[in-house]
Amino acid sequence: MFRKDSRYFRLGLTLLAVIVLSTLFAVTLINIGTIFSVLKSIISIFSFAIYGVIFAYLMNPLMKLVEKLVRRLLCRSNVTERGLTKLSRIVGVIVSLLAFLAIVYGLLAMVVPPLVDSIIETFSPENLQSYYVKITDWLTNVVRGTPLEDWLRENDPIKAVQDWLTEEINIFSTLGSAVTEVYGVAKVLFNMVIGLVAAVYLLISKERFISQIKKIIVAVFKPRHADRVFEIGRLTNQSFGGFIVGKLIDSLIIGVISYVGMVLLKLPYPLLSSAFIGITNIIPFFGPLIGIVIGGVLIVLQSPIQALTFLIFELILQQVDGNIIGPRILGGRLGISDFWILVSITVFGSLFGFGGMLLGVPVFTVLYTLLSQAVSNALRKKHLPEKTTDYYSILCVEDLEKHEKDFGESTVFYSGDTYETAYDPDDDFEYGEFDDEADA
Numbered sequence: 001m002f003r004k005d006s007r008y009f010r011l012g013l014t015l016l017a018v019i020v021l022s023t024l025f026a027v028t029l030i031n032i033g034t035i036f037s038v039l040k041s042i043i044s045i046f047s048f049a050i051y052g053v054i055f056a057y058l059m060n061p062l063m064k065l066v067e068k069l070v071r072r073l074l075c076r077s078n079v080t081e082r083g084l085t086k087l088s089r090i091v092g093v094i095v096s097l098l099a100f101l102a103i104v105y106g107l108l109a110m111v112v113p114p115l116v117d118s119i120i121e122t123f124s125p126e127n128l129q130s131y132y133v134k135i136t137d138w139l140t141n142v143v144r145g146t147p148l149e150d151w152l153r154e155n156d157p158i159k160a161v162q163d164w165l166t167e168e169i170n171i172f173s174t175l176g177s178a179v180t181e182v183y184g185v186a187k188v189l190f191n192m193v194i195g196l197v198a199a200v201y202l203l204i205s206k207e208r209f210i211s212q213i214k215k216i217i218v219a220v221f222k223p224r225h226a227d228r229v230f231e232i233g234r235l236t237n238q239s240f241g242g243f244i245v246g247k248l249i250d251s252l253i254i255g256v257i258s259y260v261g262m263v264l265l266k267l268p269y270p271l272l273s274s275a276f277i278g279i280t281n282i283i284p285f286f287g288p289l290i291g292i293v294i295g296g297v298l299i300v301l302q303s304p305i306q307a308l309t310f311l312i313f314e315l316i317l318q319q320v321d322g323n324i325i326g327p328r329i330l331g332g333r334l335g336i337s338d339f340w341i342l343v344s345i346t347v348f349g350s351l352f353g354f355g356g357m358l359l360g361v362p363v364f365t366v367l368y369t370l371l372s373q374a375v376s377n378a379l380r381k382k383h384l385p386e387k388t389t390d391y392y393s394i395l396c397v398e399d400l401e402k403h404e405k406d407f408g409e410s411t412v413f414y415s416g417d418t419y420e421t422a423y424d425p426d427d428d429f430e431y432g433e434f435d436d437e438a439d440a
Contacts, residue, residue, distance in 0.1 A: 036351065043352075047188075051195025056202040059100050061245060063092035063203055093203050097196075107275070114272035118298060236366050243362040250329045251281040254321050258314065267310050268302045269295070277314065281321070283357050285341050288318045340364060 028035065043050065070088040079087065202209060218226050255278020262270035273295030280291035292314045300307035341361055348360030376386045384400055385391075394400060 048191040048194040049198060051192050052198030052202055055100065055196055055199035056206070057240070058244070058248075059093075059096035059199060059203060060206070061241075062099055063089075063096040066092040066095045089204060093200060096203070097200060100196075107279070110271060111275045111279075114269065114275075118269060118272060232366075232370065235369055239362045239365045239369070240359075243365070246329045247282050247284075250321065250326050251278045253325060253329075254278055254281050254317065258317060261313055261317065262310070265309060265313060267299060267306050267313075269298050273298060273310070283345070283354075284361050285338070285345055286357065288314075288321075292318075340368065 067088040070091050071084060074084055074087070077084075214230070217229050220226075221229060255274050258277045259270050259274035262274060267273075273291075276294045277288070277291040280287040280294070283290070292311065295314070296307050296311055299310050341364075344360040344364035345357050348356035348363065350356070352359075379386050384397075390400065
């Protein structure tokens with residue numbers, strides 16, 4: 001019999017662990033589609049809770065601001081501290097909820113009626129006939145003098161497309177798909193309403209919920225691991241809070257500027273196009289392009305020249321946003337390069353749809369920060385420099401010895417309430433400060 005402390009027993013145990021983990025990894029890769037399908041089903045079941053957390057997170061800053069104002073106004077009154085706390089919380093929740101509902105109503109009132117009107121106008125019989133004539137004339141000019149001219153004279157490509165659509169589209173399958181889509185939209189709206197109710201409960205008792213989570217973490221993990229989880233929580237709160245709130249403010253400014261510019265340039269659909277520009281601007285990298293394409297399609301049906309004017313104006317506006325407005329609101333930069341922003345949006349968008357495109361950047365920023373911290377800690381233990389610029393021209397590890405005198409200049413360390421560092425403008429990442437009292 002092997003002793004538990006023998007070398008052979010440890011070797012066998014290690015080999016068994018490797019085999020089990022390899023098997024689990026292989027099974028996961030083989031069934032990756034099924035696993036993601038199960039995850040999506042679980043997310044769908046608890047979507048109301050997810051909406052509640054998101055809504056509460058968005059309303060929390062305004063609620064905290066209102067609480068401070070109420071406490072200042074009533075600080076000299078005869079209200080007890082307990083009563084003042086309850087009163088300020090109730091007023092803060094009510095004001096933030098009303099503001100949230102007002103914003104949602106404003107967006108719907110701004111987007112839906114113009115969208116319906118534009119759809120009715122675009123697909124009216126008179127406009128369809130005009131589009132038909134314009135497209136036919138354009139095709140005739142394009143193929144003039146080519147072998148396709150005779151074919152186009154004898155055939156009507158638009159009528160051929162109409163006939164093909166008539167044959168391919170089944171009225172029963174279309175009706176079934178429409179019913180499915182309506183049910184899906186109704187389900188999402190229902191979950192949002194339940195999520196809004198859940199958000200109110202979360203805001204009212206947020207300290208209690210956060211304390212319960214901390215209690216579980218302390219009970220499950222060792223003290224140093226629990227402290228690490230708390231640090232990651234503060235980092236996540238900073239990344240998500242700063243990014244989401246900053247993006248919302250930035251998108252609102254861009255939407256307003258776009259509307260004013262389109263009105264001054266006398267472009268059609270200024271309110272609708274600007275609403276799409278502002279909403280899609282929330283998504284980094286791809287978002288502005290999506291908004292420009294949607295607005296351009298609406299305008300090009302009215303006038304190609306005006307569509308070109310719209311395109312030039314919006315591209316200039318996006319350059320101003322990317323170089324002036326956005327950096328001032330978001331604090332300079334996200335902490336990751338444009339390449340990683342593209343990767344995070346593409347990957348998370350493919351996995352989780354629109355929500356993944358929106359939240360992929362802050363999630364990736366958190367993961368990138370944790371990886372950067374792990375790499376810095378490993379290099380610090382080996383007494384090697386942590387600056388990325390020190391590794392540009394090395395051919396071997398020994399080349400780093402000449403940088404040994406610089407060791408410690410870019411060291412990141414945790415001291416009480418803050419992370420401290422010497423900022424290097426050429427480095428890949430900038431660590432910020434974390435408020436120890438920050439909450440989700």
